[in-house]
Amino acid sequence: MTRIIMSGCTGKMGRVITAAVKEKADCKIVAGIDLRVPEQSEYPVFSSPEEMQIEADVVIDFSNPTALPSLLRYAEKSGMPMVLCTTGYSELQVAEIKEMSQKVPIFYSGNMSLGINLLIELSKKAAQVFGNAFDVEIVEKHHNQKIDAPSGTALMIADSISSVMEESPKYVYDRHSFRHARTKNEIGIHSVRGGSIVGEHEVIFAGHDEILTISHSAQSKEIFAMGALNAAVFLAKQKPGLYAMSDMLRD
Structure with a gap:
């Protein structure tokens, strides 16, 4: 049984994961972290990691980039593995995550969907085949409450495509x-915010007289919740290092 601490437990994804974990026999949430401590909860909730005296195997974080410093301090002190699903980290914060992964296991992904990660692999293959003969544009769509733009997933896609190009492209927003x-030598990245769109990503390869489009549409937040739970079970067994969805799929 993998014992999970849910960071951002009162947020939208925290509530979805709390509901989804009931369908998994191999893990359970033993505590939560959130600035808003609810009067009633299925498990104890603390306003910061420093307040916790809870035995657990892994933390799942679906909160806000501002929570990262306290989570990394807690990870270093306790050796607790971290599944970081929050988006909008700065370059400095990403560097801090990579540095901490040398001491504790960290699973870091801008998107926990299996379908999105397949889209990324297909986009990399297309970029290798087309080279610079096709222009690349990425369009991402999310609900009107999403704060960061472009999405972390859009940047994941762009970075993956960039990794197989002969010359690093410029991102144009x-x-x-x-x-x-x-x-x-550029990748256009475009953001749409509206209504209750869960998440849609489209990669457009536009060449001479032909267009290839690879797209993914998330129908509910549950796919991200199940991905995060699977990552938690996977990470609890790993040695220090930086892990991603591709590592879990190979396991």
Whole structure:
């Protein structure tokens, strides 16, 4: 049985994971962390990791980038593995995550969906085949309450495509500010925010007289919840290091 601490337990994803864990026999949530401590909860909730005196195997974080420093301090002190699902980290924070992964196991992914990770692999393959003969544009759509833009997933896709290109491309986020033709060495990334869209990502490879589009649409947040729970069970057995969805799929 994998004992989980849920960071961001009163948020939307925290509540979805709390509900989803009831369908898994191999794990349970033993405590939560959230600035908003509810009057009633299925498990004890603390306002910070420092307050906890709970035995557990792994932390799942679906909260806010501002929570990262306290989580990393807790990880270093306790040796607790961390599944980090929060998006919107700065470059400095990503560097801190990588540094801490040398001491404790850390699973870091901007998207916990199996389908999205397959989209990434297909996009990498397309980029290898097309080279610079096709222009690459990424469009991501999310609900109107999402704060960060572009999404962490869109950046994951762009970074993966960039990794197989001969020359690192420039990311262009705001094309209306340019008054010149599109260059070959760039990836356009576009954000849409509206309604209750769970998450949609589209990768467009536009060539001469032909277009290849690879897309993924999330129908509910449950797919991310189950991915996070599977990652927690996987990570609790690992040695220090930085892990991603591709590692779990190979396991």
